[in-house]
Each structure stands twice: as C-alpha cells, then as structure tokens.
Amino acid sequence: MKLDEIRTKIDKIDRELLVLLQERMGLALRSTKFKDTISDPAREEALLSRAERLNLDLVERSFTRQLLETIIRESKRLQGEDRPLVAFQGEHGAYGEVASRRLMPAGAFIPCLEFVDVFRGVEEGYLDLGVVPVENSLEGAVTQVNDLLTTTDLKVIGETKIPVRHCLLATRGTDYREIRVVYSHPQALAQCRGFLMRNKLEPFPYYDTAGAAKMLARENPKATAAIASRLSAELYDLDVIKEGIEDGASNSTRFLLLSREAHPGPGEKTSIIFAVPHEAGKLYDVLRLFAEAGVNLTRIASMPLRSDPGNYSFFLDFEGSLHQPEIAALLERVRGLAIGLKVLGSYPADTSAG
C-alpha cells in the first residue's frame, strides 16, 4: 500500500467511526425512555471492563477506557438535554429526516426500519413524535401510512411539504468520469432514469436512498455513486456531484407530524378519516356539508377498508380548526352520516411553497 491508499482507508474508517457514533448516541437517547435516571454506574462499569478484556495490541487498555469514558460522558450530556425523540422511517439522511428537521429543529432524529415502528414507538411512549409521509405529488398516497392512520390513536399536530431534490453523491475525491454504478431506492432510480442513461450509469436497486449514501461512506466501493438527499451528503461527508437530477418536474412529499397529544393551539387545517354506508349518495351527502359551509377541502383520497375490502375509507383534509364552533358543528353532522369518523386533529398549515 502506498501513502495515498493508506490515507483513503484511514478516511473511510474515520467516517465509519463517526456514523457508528451517531447511531450509538441515538440508541442512548432512546434508552432514557426505559430508565428513571440517566446514570447507571453498574452498566457503565460492565461496558468498560468488557472492552478492556479485548486483547488488542495497538489499542491499549488504558486508552480503551479513556475513549469509552469520553463517549459515555457525551452520551449522558445528550441524555440530559431532554430533546424530543422524533422518529422517521429510513436511515439517517432519508427525506423523512429532512421533514423531521424542518418540523422539529430541536429534536433528536431517530431512524426506524418500518412505518409501523414509527407509529408503535410513539403510541407506546418509547418515542415522542413521529414524522410520516402521506402523499407524493407524483406517486400519490403512501398506502402503508394511510392504512396505519386509520387505526392509530395518535394525533396530527403538523405538516410539511418537502421538495424531493435527488442528488448524485460520491465519496470525496471520486472522479465523476469514473462513476459507472449508482445505488439507490428503486423509486429514486426510476425518477432519475434519463440522467442515468445520458451519463451511461448503471442503476443498482438498494433498500433506501439514505442507506445507499451510508453504504458509500462506509465501504467506498470503486466507481460507485448513490442517489439521495443533500442532507445525506452532509451526514456522510459525500460530494454532491449534481443536485436536482430527477427527470420530470420536481416532485414533493407531504409529511405529517404525529403525537400522542393533540396540538395545543387552534391550528388552521384539520384531517379526518370517515367511512359511509354503501348506499347511493352517501358520500355526496357528507361532501355537501362542507360545500354548504364554504369549507375548502385540501385533500380527498379514498382507500379500501382492510377489514371490509368492498368498502372505503375517505381521507379528508380541510381549511379550518376544531376550535371553531362552526367546524365542530359541521363535524357533528358528519358523524351523524358516517359509519365511522376519526378526527386526526387540527394543526398549523405549511404555507411554504414546498
């Protein structure tokens, strides 16, 4: 190995160390939901002595102890900050984390494997808030999330629209002319198909956009790039070769912020889910109430009921708050017509252009 190669490997290890440290801190924060006090001397001592038992000739025992003590100290400091744990689906750097950071800038962002983990974590109190995508401007409803919304007791307390700006990412120092292979989620690859073809790049499907970025940072394979968010580039120290490589008009995803408690303020927007009897004019009767009250609907979507596939749930978002008496009265009349009415909550509307 020459000096250049050695340094490349050292850089890769440093990146890996930091990515792992980020994960460790996230786990430590999650542990606070299960214990009464931050400090647990017995656990700390067990951890330190286990590490010391490793017979590593270059990593001396005194150094191991010192290093882990530093990490534990920082971990306890973070735990003391009491940041709200905001769960999203995907790896760090996913568009869900981009949305989380916009909705809760002071949060600690916790990656979850599946959407259901986000819902259950918040419902059971292991996590404070959840951020989930409900609809994409190109792909339509995110069915898994909408399905989970029909059964959850969580409240919607916020929304945000995130523009999906795919970036071609590579580890620093990669010559863009040598890139041959691009990893990303199949949907992102499909959205960037023209770009990949023009530049003769071979798409390789991966489980997650941010996961592909993380893999690049940790393994640094030759001639390889990933498609993910700009946030992923910042988290994994990757170079943004080009931003906005999607083919079509830019698309955006709308995310909801979920909590066990309803939004404390009035809010300007409300989300509900309802079902109506399978009879002529029943849906119209409900929608007519909104029309007659002059309430503007911002989303209407239907989804088959899992429990009864011949029937549908309707997702309705509208302008107005449950705190307004006329809206409360309107919803009472809806309740009279519908088989089931679930009020997800009123929340501040995202008025940014997206």
Place this chain on the structure above:
Amino acid sequence: MKNLKLAARTTDARTLIPVGDITLGRDFVVMAGPCSVESEAQTLAAARAVKAAGADLLRGGAFKPRTSPYAFQGLGLEGLKILARAREATGLPIVTEVLDPRDVSWVAEFADILQIGTRNMQNFALLKEVGKASRPVLLKRGMYSTLEEWLNCAEYILSEGNPNVILCERGIRTFETYTRNTLDLSAVPAIKELTHLPIVVDPTHSTGRLSLIGPMSLAAVAAGADGLLIEVHPNPAEALCDADQALTPEMFRDLMARLRSLRAYLEPSTRPDGSPGRGIEETP
C-alpha cells in the same frame, strides 16, 4: 464545397436554436462573461453585471485549454456547479467549453450550450461526442482553418444527429503581430452564403486588444453576425487568464449601448430572412 450534406445551405431556411427564452439565428444574441470561472463570487458578480447590461447568455470556462500545462487549468466540476448557480441567480443560460470527450455528458448536465474551442475544432473524437449530446454546440473556428475545413467540422457534429451548431469566428493566424489574431469578418457573410447555421463573432480573442473590441463588435453587427461572444470580468486586473483583454462591466455597458444604437439604425435590413428580429432590449 463537397460533402457538406447537412451543413450546406440549399434553401433560404436558417437553423433556429432556442436557448432559454431566446432563439439563436433569429434574435441577436450577446454572450458575455469571464474567460474562466475562478470563484463563485467572481462568477456571480460577472453574471449580474452582464445581465444588467443586457447580455443574453453567460460565458465562462470551467475547463481551460492553456498554452502552458502550468497555467491555471480551470476549476472543472466545481466550476460547472458555480455556473449553474449563476444561472439560478440571474436566469442567464450558460455557454462553456468542453475539452475532453469523457466530459461531454457531464458538461451537458450543467450547461445550456457546449463550446468547442479553436484548438479542438478538428478534434474529431470530441466532435462526434458533442454530436450525440442533447445541447447546442458553439463551434469556434480553428485558428489555422479554412471555411471549408470549419464547415466540415460542423458536418461531423450534424452527422451524429445534433442539428444545433452555432459557428463562432474568433480570428485566424496571419503574419500580423500587432493583433493576437486577424479577425476575418468576411467569414460572416461568406458563412451565410454557404450554410444555414448561425454565426457569432468573438471580438475578444480575435484582437487580443481592449481598444479594438468595441469597433470590431460594431463591425460584426454591420456584417450581419447573429451575435457576439465577449469577455467581461468584474475586475480584469485580477483575472487568472486573459487579464489584458477582458472588458470591465462599465466598458461592456457602454458597448451594449452603442450596439443598440447601431442595430436600431440597421434594422430590419440586417436580418437575413427579412424579419425584424428581437433587437437588443433596453436595460431596465
């Protein structure tokens, strides 16, 4: 001229090339900006200055062909990103040079027009590659080339399927040493007789003398050129290349005003197809 199956003029129809909200070959187009992209601040300052003076496109090199291998070679990919940000900030489409066939698809991702420099006019591998690109190509005349050789190079690009070639007269080597090259303005009407492709004039590299850029720009307009390619630097004294031939923003603004007067006087007779053309708009 033989073998110009696609480049030769056979009817009065001229090639029209839409770029952003202008159309080359119909509108008189001024492409201006620094020789090379040196930094984001310098490029943005240049872009804003030329936009304010009424330029239609921003020029700037990210890959620089230099006589010496030790001279500044350009910022490469970083330069392309800066140009894209300048377009975002000003709305000016970008024309930039591509030197290497391996870079063509990448430069096309960032730029609106791909420039082939004078030294690469007969780099046939590069011509074939830009012939496959989805962007218009600005083909500079080789400094030792005849019109026939030049048009054959355009033919290379056209034959690969890219119909959008803009020719650029940038001066040829003669025995004269006072000027950097000799601007062959007779090429403008001659090219219009021979081909349907638009032709623009580069008064900067052809003269290499600041004092001659203005008069030659006016002469190019009078000769019927479809546009100009002019170097403008926000601070020429600090330019990393061609420092002694870039106009300051003030000089460029004055030149644009004189071009406007001349064009107002000449309209519509300078339009080859008799159309009034867009003319140069008043600066706000």
